[in-house]
Amino acid sequence: MSLLQEERKIILNNEFVDTFDFAEVKEFVTNASKDLFISHHFKQKAKDKMLVQPRGGFPTYKKQFALYEFFVEANVDVLPLTIDSNTRLNDYATASKMLRLSEANDVDMLNGYPLVNHGYRTTRKMITHFNKPVSLRHGTPDARLLIETAIASGIFEIEGGPITYLLPYSKNFPLDKAFLYWKYVERVCANYSTLNEPINRESFGPLTATLVPPAITIVIQLLEMLLSLEEGVKSFSVSFAQNGSMTQDIVTGAVLKKLAKYYAEQIDCADAAIHLVYHQWMGAFPTNRDYAEQLINISTVIASMVGADKIITKTREEAVGIPTKEANAKTVANTQYTLRILNGLPNVVDEEEEEILTLEVQAIMQAVFNDAADTLWRKVFNSIKNGIIDVPFSPHIINHNEMITVRDAKKNIRIIKRGNVPIPDRCYAYEKAQCDLTKDTTSIVNDIIHDIGIMQ
Amino acid sequence: MSLLQEERKIILNNEFVDTFDFAEVKEFVTNASKDLFISHHFKQKAKDKMLVQPRGGFPTYKKQFALYEFFVEANVDVLPLTIDSNTRLNDYATASKMLRLSEANDVDMLNGYPLVNHGYRTTRKMITHFNKPVSLRHGTPDARLLIETAIASGIFEIEGGPITYLLPYSKNFPLDKAFLYWKYVERVCANYSTLNEPINRESFGPLTATLVPPAITIVIQLLEMLLSLEEGVKSFSVSFAQNGSMTQDIVTGAVLKKLAKYYAEQIDCADAAIHLVYHQWMGAFPTNRDYAEQLINISTVIASMVGADKIITKTREEAVGIPTKEANAKTVANTQYTLRILNGLPNVVDEEEEEILTLEVQAIMQAVFNDAADTLWRKVFNSIKNGIIDVPFSPHIINHNEMITVRDAKKNIRIIKRGNVPIPDRCYAYEKAQCDLTKDTTSIVNDIIHDIGIMQ
């Protein structure tokens, strides 16, 4: 029995789990409709049609089904399955209790769909009924059981990664464990990928969605991509969220695309398909719902200028609470309409910004590779621990929180204190030169507070 | 008594007119608050704040006042005064009757504000109360009395022109007369401009809002500008509406700005201030109000990319009927919000498209100047009569209707039949090369129908 098999046995040893019939699952995946694979859609779709994917998860089967009906009506391209936060913490007992309460009382006691509790047999019915690709959104450090259940259900896109689902989402879950748990996920995805179309893995670029500089986002995207391709994954999406400056978004997209290709080639994985995903504004939203719609619309315009392959949407209710299915479907319809009427987009290139950003990313990547550890995941782990990678506003204790960023006059996010991140001197000087640093500390703190709320 | 004076006497000879006290009006304009002059705002405002102006006019003083209150609440920059269609046809008797009915029954019997009937003494109270610049929107071939009343009321921006208010708005009003009536308007504006800040004149670039190629729009903008500057106007806005392709809009804006400056210099009017105004999509709107909002928002993004000095807004009700004041104010607030959060715009230049468009405009301008007539207005008149200037979908009998335009794959409007318009061969070949002309006539007709409805 392989190590993977052994690990599998351990995670299935759980009273809330479906009894897995792996032979049947294998057969199911082998014969599954191509339409369920987003990797297939990426290949098929005329390259200029961006796929539209909303967010959303409800506790009960019935409500999730109804949500999907709304989405299909609104002409969705990719369905989301967002998981509740108990499941994310592997607390299936609480999830089970809350699911029963939700079913009994018609009140939602969970902030997502408890996939493990519903089980793959039930969930697969829903997925195959709609016959659209489904993307699993969670935020789980130990997602091993979740991913087994997801793939068996017909969910062939898995979001997340050891860094992106940990640094923004956790205070003290051990990072080294996360790497190992995600290694399992990558392998499972890689194995199933040989049966039919590949399973797509997607990294979560938005991170804390708060003043994260593009260099950090890109480095983390590239590293999670490499960790995934290393294990044999053949279809991977790098992603990022609206930064606040149209130019910075376009530059971020261009550099991310270019370097993803470059680094994939470096590890002889040029055969893997790499896609670019754009998240509509992920930071603090305006409470005015009309304004929220303007913001969402602008995100779509920018995604088109960036040339994203997929866009993940927000709703007018974002600042207020979990969106209704109506609000959610409305965003999908509006986004599709916007993509339809948005024409004659210019091809924008900002060479200077691209060069600076490329140099920054390469320098950080080099520092990671230079770490003395023997495997990539350990190098990355060490780099986070010693602050070579530093994510602003991460709640995790391992994160250094030494880097300070502000917005310049054009709202580009700039690094004004690099901490331990090896931003090359020339780039660092450039970043600081864009900002007014003559101000006193109080003013700078006020600027940061203001910058967090720029869309409000 | 000057000719102007004589003409003034004639137009005032009308039972529905205020008795004009020109000495008092002169004093009023001389001492009027600078805030009422949009020309002053153009000078003052940091160049990067686009002014936002909605559309709107109601029959009664009370309703117009309430509309303005809504607009001010929504943080408007420029107030509109849209005139009813009876006044536009100088039918003050009907306007008066309908105004009385509207006042008595609280039902709107007019599609705008009957300014002449209200008179300048009354209207001035409203204008000075709000102390914001007001823009007069009408569509009147003979606007002489209207403009006298407007300026006496404190309205210091006058939209329109002999071509732009005639070819899209009339079937058989004599074009030569329109030129002469507008000459009067220009002179009145020029005269009052010496007293305080200049009165701003604005041309109506959208024309029929239906597949008008940028070359025609720009030529007409330039000619109306020249006719106005010739008479001594010192502040002028050229304008155009969203074309349907972002690149074509950016190119149109760039060429229009560049050539306006150039031709103004040619007639030694480099001292006049020239501004650029952008109209949110003016063609057929989607009936789905949510989609209409997406379209409006995209217009704002493009206006920013174009670098317009002012934007004129539409509402989510456009396809449905005259917008409510709530819908109208909402657009203003949304547009201001969008402008606030739209940052880091790239500077886009498309040299090839700019060159082609510049050559087209210059060729048509040259053909107009080459006309044998002695004055510019006669040259322009002849050029329209013989089809050197040809406006697609104009209902006016003088218009040739020989030019045919379609959209290419990127939704740029392209000339596939030039008629009598002297599009240079090289440009004509370029325009046609962008389109698929192997189709049969029926398919091309279907394409045109489709192109009219592209935003739906």
Added chain:
Amino acid sequence: MKVVTGVVGNDIHVVANRLIDLSLRARGFEVFNLGVNTYLEEFFDAVVETGAEILLISSLNGEAEGWGREVKALKAQYKNLDDLIMMIGGNLVVGSGKAEDIVPRYKKYGFDLVCHQVDLNTGLDTLEAFIQERNTP
């Protein structure tokens, strides 16, 4: 069949008018298009002159209401128009209104077919169905 068409009153919205012209021809009608800015008398005169069996009026800018009221009285002054099929479409009120209020009102004004904010093709399908029904004994 012969159709007289045009846009009524001071309305100068010409785009639909051009499309109606094209679409009617494509469906095999013989079209007499008076264009925009056409007054009621001009419409009836043209019907008489051409011997048209259908009068198809557009109104977009909201002023149809005013003209509608005068249709019956005016038509009564002409002879032999009893079999004329009268159709109107576009935006039939100032501001927005409900079809269920608008349609009966315009029927009372003397129109057989009333299409408030109805798509052109749908409208013309209705027209053809109406003609066929009338011709079926």
Added chain:
Amino acid sequence: MKVVTGVVGNDIHVVANRLIDLSLRARGFEVFNLGVNTYLEEFFDAVVETGAEILLISSLNGEAEGWGREVKALKAQYKNLDDLIMMIGGNLVVGSGKAEDIVPRYKKYGFDLVCHQVDLNTGLDTLEAFIQERNTP
């Protein structure tokens, strides 16, 4: 004055927490910030340990409701907390709710000041007013 603050439960929304830290300091409070992902016991333990007079809890992801119900029972297990000013703010329900329903409910849970979707500065102004009123004999 001493304040203990943090984000309750499994909630990891840290941005407001960082700003609250800064703002409280700017207003002259002595701040003990436990950060995100803090359980009720940890809050009360810290209050006891530091001798804080104010406990200011944030909740953003909707889970406060679940914790709120346990506040009274837990607090009863500690001594000398009767004078503790208890404040909570953020998004206090899953989905959206009305302040007029939410505020009384949380007051029943034992909070003196309840700020559902209230801006931070407004909230802190209320807190200072509350302190002043309490200190005025």
